[in-house]
Amino acid sequence: MARNIRNAHTTPAGTPTNVTQKHTKGGIGESTLRPDGTLKVTGEFAYASDLWHEDMLWGQTLRAPHAHARITALDVSEALAVPGVYAVLTHADLPAAKKYGLEIADQPVLCDGRVRFHGEPVALVAADHPETARRAAAKIRVEYEVLPPVTDEASATAPGAPVLHPDRDDHHAPHSPHPNIVHRQPVRRGDVAAARARADVIVREEYEVGIQDQAFLGPESGLAVPAEDGGMDLYVSTQWLHVDQKQVAPILGLPAGKVRLTLSGVGGAFGGREDLSMQAHACLLAQRTGKPVKMVYNRYESFFGHVHRHPAKLTYEHGATFDGKLTHVTARIVLDGGAYASSTPAVVGNAASLGLGPYACENVDIEAVGLYTNNPPCGAMRGFGAVQACFAYESQMDRLAAELGMDPVEFRQLNAMEQGTRMPTGQIVDSPAPVAELLRRVKAMPLPPERQWASTEGTDVRALPGGLSNTTHGEGVVRGIGYAVGIKNVGFSEGYDDYSTARVRLAVAGGEAVATVHTAMAEVGQGGVTVHAQIARTELGVTQVTIQPADTRVGNAGSTSASRQTYVTGGAVKHTCEAVRERVLELGRRKYGSYHPAWAHAELLLEGGKVVTEGGEVLAGLAELLEGEEPIDLELEWRHRPTEAFDRETGQGNGHVQYSFAAHRAVVEVDTELGLVKVIELAVAQDVGKALNPLSVAGQIQGGTTQGLGLAVMEEIVVDPVTAKVRNPSFTDYLIPTILDTPTIPVDVLELADPNAPYGLRGIGEAPTLSPTPAVVSAIRAATGRALRRVPVRPEHITG
Incomplete structure (x- = not known):
């Protein structure tokens, strides 16, 4: 599935310049193999x-x-x-x-x-x-x-509704208008009423997102x-x-x-x-x-x-002028948290603060609420509140473009945010935000060839919608193309002290300098252990790196979620390696400084197992320098720049540390008579800041894209609306995309460095999960003419 992976290397002003050891084998920027990869594909990995x-x-x-x-x-x-x-x-x-x-x-x-x-x-x-x-x-x-169960907002907030947690006592409760509302977050900016009066076109619609499961295999x-x-x-x-x-x-x-x-x-996690x-x-x-x-x-x-993705009901209003500029956006986002709070408050904060999407608009009124109900508990899942909002705001952008008679991609580009844009929360986006460029790139990617269904002779029916069941021979098959783009925050937000800890040891073993990295990062398949070894090789110039098993004997690394581990724990490993490197150089100056004046220079590097000058002159071998010395062993914490809590009534505040962006183009074929959908291709363009391991980057993007595809056309936990019982708790009835459902996913990687992040990187794991869903639904709309306001799309939504 990894086709047409292209890299656009761009170095804007402000790009970090601290990646100096570029020639260390297996270091940053290389597609090194995963240490657990062979074990997993051969069935030898111990779960x-x-x-x-x-x-x-x-x-x-x-x-x-x-x-x-x-x-x-x-x-x-x-x-x-x-x-x-x-x-x-x-x-x-x-x-x-x-x-x-x-x-x-x-x-x-x-x-x-x-x-x-x-x-x-x-x-x-x-x-x-x-x-x-x-x-x-x-x-x-x-x-x-x-x-009687509480099943929705009406039954949760009706007069006399049973209070599901009467003894609840937490810092969110005073701001909730009803005890069955876990959390509420408005985001207000500008003058919506005045902007509405200036709008030439207004579209208002309600959308719904079903319950998606993380569906990890282990x-x-x-x-x-x-x-x-x-x-x-x-x-x-x-x-x-x-x-x-x-x-x-x-x-x-x-x-x-x-x-x-x-x-x-x-065996997989995705928040669950x-x-x-x-x-x-x-x-x-x-x-x-x-x-x-x-x-x-x-x-x-x-x-x-385990918890699931919050189902959502979203009501959006968008206004625009005839020349295609957004005038205002209003939204009400209701997230069903189920029986217990889990991470609902943070999901609500994400949905509200990212509810406008990756667009510039001065007049915004968004309110997100999270409910207590008797439905299954919901919490963290890849995309974390931004997925639900993206389906709604991207559907709205398609509707507005149609009302204005504009190309949907050009309409998005006209309103796209960029570096320097002010978010609805008041936060200035101070790193690259290449939304228009990502849309341009994904639109420019070659389209898969059209198929001819005039005759069934020689046709492989397995390529048709529902073809594996021999349900059609192409009589009612129509192609559709759709686009979408999304925005996701990186890291924990709203003032959370989001830090990580790393312990790095440098010693001589077998006549060679060997680094050992120990963190509490949970490796859940994202490839963090690979990246940590790459960072140690890059910063310490060693070949051999041992990654210690993650445990609580070392300081907190935070959660493997929010696209944060490469940024934060990777940042901690880099920070600690830099401190270890400085200890090495101090040792060298003490041992050899009197013999060679170059030791007095500040810019010495560790490369290829040696201490070298910027000009490449070798001053000492690492093993030689460390021989007979105590190992250098440091454990340090590292924090990204701080965030702050959103104001509870206006939503204003610098709540997020970083933003990430991805755009998708979906090509689908739909049997309009049977309501069956086959996704032919899901092309994606994403800015990753810096691809620390390009092969892993492509895998993360393709994996996230596949989960977005699942939400679009098949994945949903079905809950009985009367009893609130789960109807399909099995992989027989809860369907996820298999290799037969997953299309070609060409990936175009853009690298625009974030000057505030280690190596300029940008968290990548969640952004590709947002826009596949609205892109696929947009393509189905294009093929069928149906409004399709709910996901997953089912056959009856197309034929009914």
């Missing part, structure tokens, strides 16, 4: 589900069959009587803290007597065999009083091992070791230092592993039994065991 301990028990969770209910009776005696069962735990058995949460501690570790979503954990079982644990869990007797899994010091060692697949530690320790009644976490092999799943449950069972406890979710349980 968390492969963990084993000779004395371990198996944990199992009993989950509620209702979305809203009271527990009136709970009897575990039959389960405890099953041979091989070591423990059964309920809410009453918890030793310490009984609630947890990423931002708001509102989620019970085990159901506290009131069920708030379908699949909520009620009880835990530990047994000597997984089947024994399952049979015992089935013998737990629970009686429920089923309550289920939630981990192994908790009681330690001799009374603490707990947890080996787990997660996105954020230290935040897991922070939440699990109070649940166990232990100090944080006695709960030690080590990252185990992660930021919240706790089985971590506390396995530790509680291990603490109660005194034995190691392993928990592995099956696919059915995984759908209930």
